[in-house]
Amino acid sequence: MPHFTRLFAPVAVLLCASAAQAQDSITVAIQLEPPNLDPTGGAAQAIDSVLYANVFEGLTRFDADGAIIPSLAQDWTISEDGTVYSFNIAGGVTFHDGTTMDAEDVKFSLDRARAADSTNAQKGLFAGITDITVNTPLNVQITLDQPNGNFLFNLAWGDAVIVAPESIADIASNPVGTGPFRFTDWVQGDRITLTRYDKYWGDTPALETATFRFIADPTAAFAAVMAEDVDAFVGFPAPENLPQFQADPRFQVLVGNTEGETILSINNKMPPFNDMRVRQAVALAVDRQAIIDGAMFGLGTPIGTHFAPHHPDYVDLLPNSPFDPARAKALLAEAGFADGFTTTLKLPPPSYARRGGEIIAAQLRAVGIETEITNLEWAQWIEEVFTNKDFGLSIVSHTEPMDIGIYANPDYYFQYDSPAFQAVMEELNATTDPAGRSDLLVKAQTIISDDYVNGYLFELAVATVAKADLQGLWVNQPTAAVDLTGVSWSE
Incomplete structure (x- = not known):
């Protein structure tokens, strides 16, 4: 989900190594359980969290x-x-x-x-x-x-x-790849276990076994880390607790970037959102910093388009959609909704969506837009929002790198259909000159910002809380993965 982009279910990874546990074995738990184990056929980002580079490899x-x-x-x-x-x-x-x-x-x-x-x-x-x-x-x-x-x-x-x-028929439940770890077991609702593949063609990883566990509740995550029942939590879901870990010498806290553009998704074909004035009103009703502070405790970088701020071709388009409730109300009146309207706000499980959804609902209510909030599990979100497009608004983080091209697909879940944008992306695909590509990326970012396709909120940060002697974890997430190939315990 968007794997789709692959949508971010912020990955909470627990790497568990008790005193009795061998130093070549860890337990990794993620906040959200993958709905299946086929990265080539499923949209959920949690699939890559477990399997990318560990079990499966590409060219x-x-x-x-x-x-x-x-x-x-x-x-x-x-x-x-x-x-x-x-x-x-x-x-x-x-x-x-x-x-x-x-x-x-x-x-x-x-x-x-x-x-x-x-x-x-x-x-x-x-x-x-x-x-x-x-x-x-x-x-x-x-x-x-x-x-x-x-x-x-x-x-x-x-x-x-x-x-x-030979193995494709069962890939969703029994993935067979070429990576340094082989899939061993999946106890649904609890854990996935990987074991080092002894015939791996490349460098042998330090770890013998890794067990990914699923811990969705932020309070339980905090308790597990503090009790040292886990070795690390990647994508720690309770950022308000990070200062406590930073002050504790037992832990290291890593804060990095992701490729996750967190957006207030808008169904562009569903009335009244097929009117750009209404979409613009939604964008102007949202106070990004209030969401970053309230839902993420300050972790996150405001964005004005679907593009990572750390990319050299990023354009600051925040002035295109400032927090302006008065202008939002005026735009709704122009569009025939002076008394507002009611729509759905369907939220997947990640903390940024559930916490951010409550804040956004209040901000939209202030300009006359009432939202009916529905909390969905990830598989439900994929079915209702991503596949069936049965939603008005949603909140999700698109974590695949450089994924602005999704806006060229009119069948994508927010159903944006712009020949102008599609032409830019077609030209981009055929352009190899770096300067030419930069110019086209600027055009692409500007078009979707000017069309108010979605409400662009913030670039998701990733916080990792780990035991002090664990090394090799990614600080940043250039793709939505928990790569264990270089993870080891210090001597």
Whole structure:
């Protein structure tokens, strides 16, 4: 959810290592349980939280600093016209069921992702592929209809990991990948256990076992960390408690960036939100800083468009939607809603949504918009909001990197249909010149801000509370993942 973008269910990760526990074993609990374990067919961000880089790998991957680095593809060449990529696949790679991973599996995975009946949440990543040819068992050639400056970036997403036809039927409950950890067990409602894969083709991780557990309640999360029942909590859901941990020498507190644009999603096709004046009124009724302070205790960076502020091409469009309740009321009156109206506000489980929803409801009420709040579990949110588009307003954080392209899909859940924006994104995909791409990204950010597609709130921060002797955790989240491949205990 948006995996969809993959939508952020802020990941709370517990890494548990009691005194009796071996230093090569930790327990990792996340705040939200994945609805299934197929990153190539499900939209929930929690899927990648557990599986990205740990169980599944793609041709490329995101490094801790956000760089795109080789993964299953050791290297590649690109044709002079930018449309043909030839990937050399690492040798000696096996899936966790013992079958060989080769170029045929790459072709199978990408053909499956781009197929007409694909349920991949990010099919747009593969839209430009016209042909996939297996040249040798360790070389695959991918042809595009036009140059795409984002192609290696696209292949690093969790939606583009490599899977095998032998195990695909059960991937949602028994994922089989090529990563350093293999899936061992899933006790639904409680935990997922991963075990080091001894035949892993790459560097051996320090950890032998890792158990992800699901702890949704912020109070329970605080108690678990304070009692040292857990080793770390990534995406700690109660930021008001961070000062207490910072003052305690038993812990380290890491605060980093995510790619999560937290938005007040608006159903652009549902009346009255099909009137831009109403969408603008919603945007002007929202006090971002009050939400950041009240729901996130100051953690978060205000945004005026769907783009990460730490990206060099970010444009500060906050002046386009300042907090201005008087102007919001005037716009509603112009649109024929001087007496306001009532709509739905459907909230997924994350703290930013539940806490922020109450604050936004009060702000909207002040300009005449009443909201009927419904708290949904993640699977319900996916079905009602993301899939069926049965909502007026919602709050969600889109955590996949550089995902502004979702606005070019008129069938995406907020149903924005702009030929002008679509043309900009089409040109962007065909542009490789850095300066040209920067200009187009500025245009794209400005269009969706000027159209008030959604209420742009803040870029989600990620706070990690960990035991002092745990090392290798990501500080920032360049993608929505809890990468355990470099995690270890200090000597």
